[in-house]
Amino acid sequence: QTHFGFQTVTEEERREKINQVFESVAKKYDVMNDSMTLGIHRLWKDVLVRKMNPSPGTQLLDVAGGTGDIAFRFINYVRSVRERQLQRRLKHHQNLSWQEIAQSYQEDKSPLGGSQVVVCDINKEMLKVGKEKAQDLGYSEGLSWVLGNAEELPFDDDKFDVYTIAFGIRNVTRIDLALQEAYRVLKPGGRFLCLEFSQVSNPLLSRLYDLYSFQVIPVLGEVIAGDWKSYQYLVESIRRFPPQEELKAMIEDAGFFKVDYQNLNSGIVAIHSGFKL
Amino acid sequence: MAAAAAGSLRRAGWGLWRGRAVVRWQLSPPQRPLQASAVLRRVSDEHKKEPLASSSQQQFDSHPADHQPGQEPQGPDPSYTGQGSQESEDYESEEQLQHRILTAALEFVPEHGWTAEAIAEGAKALGLSAAAAGMFQSDGSQLILHFLSQCNTKLSELLEQEQKLVQQGEAEKKPIDQFLRDAVEARLRMVIPYLERWPQALSILLMPHNIPSSLSLLSSMIDDILHYAGDQSTDINWYTRRAVLTGIYNTTELVMMQDSSPDFEDTWRFLENRIADAMKMGDTANQVQSTGEAIVQGLMGAAVTIKNLTGLNQRR
Numbered sequence: 001q002t003h004f005g006f007q008t009v010t011e012e013e014r015r016e017k018i019n020q021v022f023e024s025v026a027k028k029y030d031v032m033n034d035s036m037t038l039g040i041h042r043l044w045k046d047v048l049v050r051k052m053n054p055s056p057g058t059q060l061l062d063v064a065g066g067t068g069d070i071a072f073r074f075i076n077y078v079r080s081v082r083e084r085q086l087q088r089r090l091k092h093h094q095n096l097s098w099q100e101i102a103q104s105y106q107e108d109k110s111p112l113g114g115s116q117v118v119v120c121d122i123n124k125e126m127l128k129v130g131k132e133k134a135q136d137l138g139y140s141e142g143l144s145w146v147l148g149n150a151e152e153l154p155f156d157d158d159k160f161d162v163y164t165i166a167f168g169i170r171n172v173t174r175i176d177l178a179l180q181e182a183y184r185v186l187k188p189g190g191r192f193l194c195l196e197f198s199q200v201s202n203p204l205l206s207r208l209y210d211l212y213s214f215q216v217i218p219v220l221g222e223v224i225a226g227d228w229k230s231y232q233y234l235v236e237s238i239r240r241f242p243p244q245e246e247l248k249a250m251i252e253d254a255g256f257f258k259v260d261y262q263n264l265n266s267g268i269v270a271i272h273s274g275f276k277l
Numbered sequence: 278m279a280a281a282a283a284g285s286l287r288r289a290g291w292g293l294w295r296g297r298a299v300v301r302w303q304l305s306p307p308q309r310p311l312q313a314s315a316v317l318r319r320v321s322d323e324h325k326k327e328p329l330a331s332s333s334q335q336q337f338d339s340h341p342a343d344h345q346p347g348q349e350p351q352g353p354d355p356s357y358t359g360q361g362s363q364e365s366e367d368y369e370s371e372e373q374l375q376h377r378i379l380t381a382a383l384e385f386v387p388e389h390g391w392t393a394e395a396i397a398e399g400a401k402a403l404g405l406s407a408a409a410a411g412m413f414q415s416d417g418s419q420l421i422l423h424f425l426s427q428c429n430t431k432l433s434e435l436l437e438q439e440q441k442l443v444q445q446g447e448a449e450k451k452p453i454d455q456f457l458r459d460a461v462e463a464r465l466r467m468v469i470p471y472l473e474r475w476p477q478a479l480s481i482l483l484m485p486h487n488i489p490s491s492l493s494l495l496s497s498m499i500d501d502i503l504h505y506a507g508d509q510s511t512d513i514n515w516y517t518r519r520a521v522l523t524g525i526y527n528t529t530e531l532v533m534m535q536d537s538s539p540d541f542e543d544t545w546r547f548l549e550n551r552i553a554d555a556m557k558m559g560d561t562a563n564q565v566q567s568t569g570e571a572i573v574q575g576l577m578g579a580a581v582t583i584k585n586l587t588g589l590n591q592r593r
Contacts, residue, residue, distance in 0.1 A: 055397055058408065161406040161408040162408050187405075189400055258371055275408075
């Protein structure tokens with residue numbers, strides 16, 4: 001027996017309901033994100049990728065990455081780091097012998113330096129929207145789309161440098177299984193990053209936030225996406241999600257070390273980070 | 278339910294292992310029996326190091342050499358890379374792993390500078406993913422501080438050994454200026470392999486949030502040198518000596534960074550001159566004092582003579 005928003009349902013029912021929620025919101029997902037958070041979700045995702053600070057060659061697994069926001073930001077970041085790296089290498093190439101010049105042609109000059117991001121999502125509609133977005137924005141290299149369940153990932157052990165799950169772990173039915181899977185697929189030394197709505201500590205802000213969540217967001221959902229119930233589920237699920245310290249304990253249980261969290265906007269959103277050591 | 282109990286056991290075990298046991302016990306007394314059995318299990322499994330109950334974090338870090346000789350914290354051990362290193366991580370604390378990564382990262386500093394990239398390369402050299410560099414701050418300051426504390430430890434060991442030799446009578450006790458000169462030279466020589474990137478390191482250390490740690494490392498090093506030099510002053514001299522030596526050390530460091538003479542001869546000559554100046558200053562201070570005393574005595578003598586001559590000194 002588990003919860004779906006404020007209702008009590010079985011695990012099967014919950015999975016089915018969440019599937020339906022995302023099938024129906026997929027097409028308007030990005031628009032709704034912008035209107036609900038007044039565009040601030042972009043800043044949150046930027047902070048996540050900056051905190052990750054990926055270097056060229058990093059393998060990222062973005063779970064519940066649906067429409068690809070984190071994946072695109074990752075690619076942009078790695079591209080700019082790579083450019084700077086290549087420029088620095090060029091500066092050293094002032095007085096080269098012929099042999100060194102020949103060697104430099106054989107060096108790896110790819111724009112991503114071997115970095116790869118795999119976007120994994122359980123919902124086909126979200127992946128479809130993500131793929132279309134990638135095509136529109138011109139992302140093709142180093143990007144792959146996989147259909148999979150966070151509780152049972154279709155990947156081998158020790159494959160990825162970083163595992164991110166942005167606004168997705170809330171919708172996972174068995175969070176502990178998802179965390180264990182995250183631990184399994186990460187390389188030793190790999191990093192787990194989770195960006196998720198969390199509990200607001202400030203009481204005044206908390207009241208305003210509740211007001212906004214329950215009065216404004218479902219209305220926006222109805223007006224923009226024609227779907228009141230999905231957005232009602234969304235705000236309810238935020239309230240049912242464990243607070244920062246509890247999630248930190250769950251991450252430690254899965255075996256991660258140096259687990260820490262960073263509150264953004266005084267707790268509306270929190271980034272949890274852990275290392276597989 | 279069982280999972281939750283196992284989870285809390287595991288967490289409790291890790292809490293102890295990280296030395297935060299005391300705080301936890303005070304916070305949640307009912308958990309005491311669980312934590313006690315976690316300790317016993319760990320010790321009997323030979324997973325844990327010695328009595329954790331009393332170990333503070335500090336004690337823990339200073340005891341790595343006592344057990345599991347194969348898992349020395351310093352330097353990458355080739356037999357513990359990849360999967361192996363993951364198991365050995367269970368036996369050492371996060372701090373020890375961080376020290377290992379930073380030590381491995383020092384090799385890459387000449388190429389990448391004191392940056393997170395060097396730390397990432399260090400992590401890769403140990404067989405970990407480059408993402409492990411996320412454990413450290415992104416400005417590379419922890420790498421520099423780690424290097425500094427390593428240098429200071431080496432210096433202490435060097436001075437300790439020299440002192441032992443003197444005590445055993447196998448070496449002569451050096452005069453103080455020679456001793457200071459040798460100690461500062463030995464310490465500065467440790468920086469030579471990274472000299473190209475050292476200005477970057479100094480500028481990072483001067484940033485406000487790094488100043489407390491860098492200042493404390495500097496002062497403890499100066500303290501060590503003066504202690505082994507035999508300084509036992511308990512008055513204002515304690516402070517003036519340290520201030521003077523700190524000044525000498527910093528200026529010599531700056532001179533060394535622009536020195537292009539063979540084997541830094543100019544730097545060592547500069548150091549010699551500064552120490553000679555400092556010694557002279559001490560002597561001059563004493564001379565001034567004794568001259569002052571002599572003058573005062575002379576004046577007193579003159580006053581008594583005048584009193585005698587004018588007859589004021591007679592007692593009838």
